[in-house]
Amino acid sequence: MSSALPAFDTHEVFNQPPPFGGRNLWADDVALAEAVQREGGDGFAAVLAGYGGLAGDALYWLGFDANRDKPRLRTHDAQGHRIDTVEFHPAYHQLMDAAKTHGVAGLSWHDDTTGAHVARAALSYLHHQADAGTSCPLTMTHAAVAVLRQDPALAEWADKAAAPQYDPRDVPIADKAGITLGMGMTEKQGGSDVRSNTTRAEPQADGSYRLVGHKWFFSAPMSDGFLVLAQAPAGLSCFLMPRRLADGNRNAFRLMRLKDKLGDWSNASSEVELCGAWARRVGEEGRGVATIIGMVMMTRLDCMLGAAAEMRMALAQALHHTRHRTSFGKRLCDHALMTNVLADLAMESEAATTFAIRVAGAVDRAGRSSADAAFARIATAVGKYWVCKRAAVFVNEAQECLGGAGYVEESMLPRLYRQAPLNSIWEGSGNIQCLDVLRALSREPQVVPVLDAELDGVAGRDGSFDAALQALRSALAASPGEAQARRITEQLALLLQAAVLLRANSPIASAFVRSRLGGEHGMAFGTLPADLDTAAVLARALP
Incomplete structure (x- = not known):
């Protein structure tokens, strides 16, 4: 029996590890499981086991696709209309959908069971191993609920941010069951020193504000709304700025460019100019931080x-x-x-x-x-x-x-x-x-x-x-x-x-x-x- 290699093959491949995917990241991680149990999240073990299997297999492979094809900014459509949209690889939306529907961005808010924050943290930990870029909008969406719940008038925003639904359409939130949220805090001249922000918040007769200025890092620009810091008459204040107004029109801000980042490739970060964008104040004026x-x-x-x-x-x-x-x-x-x-x-x-x-x-x-x-x-x-x-x-x-x-x-x-x-x-x-x-x-x-x-x-x-x-x-x-x-x-x-x-x-x-x-x-x-x-x-x- 001949041991010769087939034509065109120069060598046999051996001493190589098999592909890593196909694991359950929860079942593999004894330290994580023990920690979740100690901190009161053991009632969610079945949820975590299910997501651990997803993150270690299907989502693991989607992460490669989402990072290989970076988001692209489209400022105008083919007819010359300003659209300010960001196009993502389909894998990005699949990752976001899986995370949102399984509670990575909201389990701790829509489930009041003891240990829900612990389970949400473990879900975030598991998801991040498959793809870190999508963790950015998921984290901001989750964290923003803590701010939005301070104002009963923003209950719809808070509830839909916490909801286990993902909807990537660029439409007003009234047409969605679930939304995502981003942030616009820092500016060119200040960075972490947000009190040096120069963006103005101009009060309107109806109690709303118009924002004029810029943001140097505007995270997840395809989100449905953004928490923004700006200078109101009484000082630095926090505002909720929607992407789409209630009448369906785009809000008055422009995406100038996407950041060319070292990593975090599956997610988009941008620079933005606020051109009189409509916003609603959250919290007291002058108490933004x-x-x-x-x-x-x-x-x-x-x-x-x-x-x-x-x-x-x-x-x-x-x-x-x-x-x-x-x-x-x-x-x-x-x-x-x-x-x-x-x-x-x-x-x-x-x-x-x-x-x-x-x-x-x-x-x-x-x-x-x-x-x-x-x-x-x-x-x-x-x-x-x-x-x-x-x-x-x-x-x-x-x-x-x-x-x-x-x-x-x-x-x-x-x-x-x-x-x-x-x-x-x-x-x-x-x-x-x-x-x-x-x-x-x-x-x-x-x-x-x-x-x-x-x-x-x-x-x-x-x-x-x-x-x-x-x-x-x-x-x-x-x-x-x-x-x-x-x-x-x-x-x-x-x-x-x-x-x-x-x-x-x-x-x-x-x-x-x-x-x-x-x-x-x-x-x-x-x-x-x-x-x-x-x-x-x-x-x-x-x-």
Whole structure:
């Protein structure tokens, strides 16, 4: 029997991993399931299992299509009429439809069951692993409900934003069962300093306003409405600006161009000029920042969830590859140094996921508990800084596990690497978060007691934890200034992650404390102590 290759074939393909898709991202993630149960979301386990299967298979493949064909701006139609529309690949709409109908943008608002915010957070985490770009409009839609519900006259907007329906048509919201919402906060001259905004809000006789000015980052421009900050007579105020007016006409704003972004390719971000656009004020005039503060907490939580999701998918890709590829006579994952790298990544990923869901639990209980509200207030800023900061270096390490295969688009790792910096920049970059942490510690009297309760609750279980906690308290007692804000926030983040793992009796808790707080770790991943049971860590990380 001949062993010759068929004509035109030069070699046999072997020692390559099978495709990653076809997994259930919920069933694969023990740490996520345990965290959701601890935080009160276990009643939604069947919903999460269903979406985990969808995100790990059909949506996973749709994500490649949605990112391969970027959105395109069409300012005019063939007859020369101004239309200001954005065209997306059909996969984008399929991703949005699946997410919206399964509650990624609204479960916590249209289901008042305890744990709904936790389940919504887990849905967002699962969806983000399939496609991060669509997470942007989903996050803004979800968070905007917290603002819109402050005004009973905006009940239709709030209810339709929370509704499990997706309708991409460019029509007035009266003709839709479900809508999406975007934001227009920052301007060219200010960025995070929104009080320097120059866009004017001119009062009208009927109580509405006309907005004149620009927005430098106008997210998800095909949304049905936008929360916008502008200067009213009494100062910076928040406004709801619809895309279509009630009579069906376009509102008076123009999309100038789409941003050419590093990542987030499936989603569109734009620059816009407001040419007397009709808007309705939300909240008091001059209290724009205070009005949107509840939305900010929600979006910061989703930044944490997104970064943790990117870590999780990068880890899963690295484990999948190294378990199916051999080098120098054995599987890649069985080489001692590779095992150390993978186990280190697995620990970082579990700590990020567990902490993010812990914060989601506090958000879920915030309306019933002042302690949880205070914890959510400080922990979202801490987590937004640290978890998002870790994502980029994490994804790069996962790329190295795949070698050259991790640098080509088919592997998904380049998409994750481009995406990873976004969450650390969006909704307030690192310095903004750390200054907010210092502000909360020094000016909000309810914050320090809830942090003490969280950290003291596990004191005495690990000497390295206790030493690190004492060091933090000594640093805080010295009244740290702005220059020490990052150091304080980093120490607090690591202690909070360790506390969550210790309280949960996680199998990785001791190793996390030794490496992250006890000094038994280098600057790079893969520097865990030699005596750790790395095999057990990896067995837990991915079935």
